[in-house]
Amino acid sequence: xxxxxxxxxxxxxxxxxxxxxxxxxxxxxxxxxxxxxxxxxxxxxxxxxxxxxxxxxxxxxxxxxxxxxxxxxxxxxxxxxxxxxxxxxxxxxxxxxxxxxxxxxxxxxxxxxxxxxxxxxxxxxxxxxxxxxxxxxxxxxxxxxxxxxxxxxxxxxxxxx
Amino acid sequence: xxxxxxxxxxxxxxxxxxxxxxxxxxxxxxxxxxxxxxxxxxxxxxxxxxxxxxxxxxxxxxxxxxxxxxxxxxxxxxxxxxxxxxxxxxxxxxxxxxxxxxxxxxxxxxxxxxxxxxxxxxxxxxxxxxxxxxxxxxxxxxxxxxxxxxxxxxxxxxxxxxxxxxxxxxxxxxxxxxxxxxxxxxxxxxxxxxxxxxxxxxxxxxxxxxxxxxxxxxxxxxxxxxxxxxxxxxxxxxxxxxxxxxxxxxxxxxxxxxxxxxxxxxxxxxxxxxxxxxxxxxxxxxxxxxxxxxxxxxxxxxxxxxxxxxxxxxxxxxxxxxxxxxxxxxxxxxxxxxxxxxxxxxxxxxxxxxxxxxxxxxxxxxxxxxxxxxxxxxxxxxxxxxxxx
Numbered sequence: 001x002x003x004x005x006x007x008x009x010x011x012x013x014x015x016x017x018x019x020x021x022x023x024x025x026x027x028x029x030x031x032x033x034x035x036x037x038x039x040x041x042x043x044x045x046x047x048x049x050x051x052x053x054x055x056x057x058x059x060x061x062x063x064x065x066x067x068x069x070x071x072x073x074x075x076x077x078x079x080x081x082x083x084x085x086x087x088x089x090x091x092x093x094x095x096x097x098x099x100x101x102x103x104x105x106x107x108x109x110x111x112x113x114x115x116x117x118x119x120x121x122x123x124x125x126x127x128x129x130x131x132x133x134x135x136x137x138x139x140x141x142x143x144x145x146x147x148x149x150x151x152x153x154x155x156x157x158x159x160x161x
Numbered sequence: 162x163x164x165x166x167x168x169x170x171x172x173x174x175x176x177x178x179x180x181x182x183x184x185x186x187x188x189x190x191x192x193x194x195x196x197x198x199x200x201x202x203x204x205x206x207x208x209x210x211x212x213x214x215x216x217x218x219x220x221x222x223x224x225x226x227x228x229x230x231x232x233x234x235x236x237x238x239x240x241x242x243x244x245x246x247x248x249x250x251x252x253x254x255x256x257x258x259x260x261x262x263x264x265x266x267x268x269x270x271x272x273x274x275x276x277x278x279x280x281x282x283x284x285x286x287x288x289x290x291x292x293x294x295x296x297x298x299x300x301x302x303x304x305x306x307x308x309x310x311x312x313x314x315x316x317x318x319x320x321x322x323x324x325x326x327x328x329x330x331x332x333x334x335x336x337x338x339x340x341x342x343x344x345x346x347x348x349x350x351x352x353x354x355x356x357x358x359x360x361x362x363x364x365x366x367x368x369x370x371x372x373x374x375x376x377x378x379x380x381x382x383x384x385x386x387x388x389x390x391x392x393x394x395x396x397x398x399x400x401x402x403x404x405x406x407x408x409x410x411x412x413x414x415x416x417x418x419x420x421x422x423x424x425x426x427x428x429x430x431x432x433x434x435x436x437x438x439x440x441x442x443x444x445x446x447x448x449x450x451x452x453x454x455x456x457x458x459x460x461x462x463x464x465x466x467x468x469x470x471x472x473x474x475x476x477x478x479x480x481x482x483x484x485x486x487x488x489x490x491x492x493x494x495x496x497x498x499x500x501x502x503x504x505x506x507x508x509x510x511x512x513x514x515x516x517x518x519x520x521x522x523x524x525x526x527x528x529x530x531x532x533x534x535x536x537x538x539x540x541x542x543x544x545x546x547x548x549x550x
Binding site for chain 2: 007009010011012025027032039044046047048049
């Protein structure tokens with residue numbers, strides 16, 4: 001894994017940089033103002049940065065997409081590949097959903113679909129490992145683990161199909 | 162014209178003039194500080210058009226300008242960065258102090274000034290201008306360079322030294338007995354260190370206390386607090402400027418951006434007034450007499466800054482081209498030299514100080530960026546010659 005060094009630029013912001021396999025120094029400066037600046041060092045003078053590219057939020061996302069996604073997402077997909085047949089899903093409880101007002105035990109999700117509800121996210125707060133007496137409300141997001149087909153079945157259950 | 166009418170018209174003309182200077186500075190891609198100084202020189206006693214009626218108001222504005230400049234400087238850094246900067250470049254920072262403070266003091270003494278006035282001149286030649294250098298870094302696209310953190314840390318170290326220097330110089334300027342001065346300095350230093358230590362641990366909390374969802378509330382609170390603390394600081398001998406600096410350092414976390422957004426426009430206005438006022442209270446007729454000294458000092462202290470920059474960056478394994486860049490970057494002097502000169506203006510025997518400082522800063526604020534740009538084009542040409550494509 002390539003090591004990223006973080007250097008504080010007092011009064012300016014923070015610089016994250018690393019050296020490519022090829023030996024070129026590359027980095028991003030996060031200015032206090034929010035501006036992001038991508039730089040690549042020169043070949044002749046490795047201390048000097050050139051190709052200073054100012055990136056907005058949208059630019060940064062576009063570049064990161066073009067490069068192939070973030071480390072976190074890559075690690076997550078590697079996790080799914082390593083354990084064959086495992087899927088993780090995020091399921092929302094809509095206002096008319098059949099799960100609203102019911103406890104997890106009453107929904108009988110595990111029995112009917114084989115999928116486990118490992119966490120409930122309510123208003124940006126995560127409740128890990130909720131018990132069967134936990135009551136679901138609309139606006140909750142369920143984090144579920146199971147087979148891909150099982151997760152599809154959960155979504156069918158929610159809409160009452 | 163009635164008194165109020167004349168006051169408003171003069172004030173308006175001055176501020177409008179400052180706006181024109183800033184526009185010109187933008188065009189020429191230089192810092193507006195030299196132009197503000199020149200405007201002040203042109204308008205004051207002995208200048209082209211003497212400003213009389215609004216001088217008192219401008220003087221108060223100038224005091225507030227210093228406070229804003231230091232408040233914003235304090236906001237730029239957190240207590241953590243101050244301490245970290247201190248450690249990482251302490252040897253280079255001390256070399257910087259020794260090599261750049263001394264020429265000023267020596268020059269003052271050679272001119273026959275009393276010791277206190279010479280010390281102020283030392284302060285003027287010591288501190289590089291964070292404002293001009295930050296702008297230069299941006300313009301040259303050097304923010305990502307490896308030598309840049311070294312330069313920035315040196316500037317932080319200088320600011321820390323200044324926080325200690327200003328109270329000392331302030332006490333000395335007031336005169337009085339030796340034991341009285343030592344006591345005052347001891348009190349001042351204790352306060353400065355205590356506040357920085359406190360801010361190191363509790364920075365975020367202070368920001369939360371001051372800032373409110375309403376911009377109006379936040380602005381009035383932070384402004385009132387800063388002026389109050391500055392006044393108190395001045396009273397106990399710490400110097401109003403340092404008081405404002407400490408308030409800025411004490412605010413950390415997300416409150417910093419909020420503060421910067423709210424206060425920057427005010428800072429721009431009052432800082433410009435400060436520079437103009439300095440120029441106003443300096444008699445341009447004094448300048449030719451000190452010009453040679455200013456040039457000589459400029460050459461010496463430019464060389465010493467280059468030495469410091471090269472030494473500091475070499476310690477961080479930076480190549481020779483980076484070392485030269487670091488050295489040249491440190492040359493510009495600006496806002497804080499003027500602040501120190503302003504503080505020392507009333508000192509006995511220091512009559513030539515404002516004129517010398519104005520000439521010196523005018524030279525260095527322009528010479529620094531020019532030297533940097535010349536070096537850059539020389540290097541670019543050298544690279545182009547070495548690798549023809």
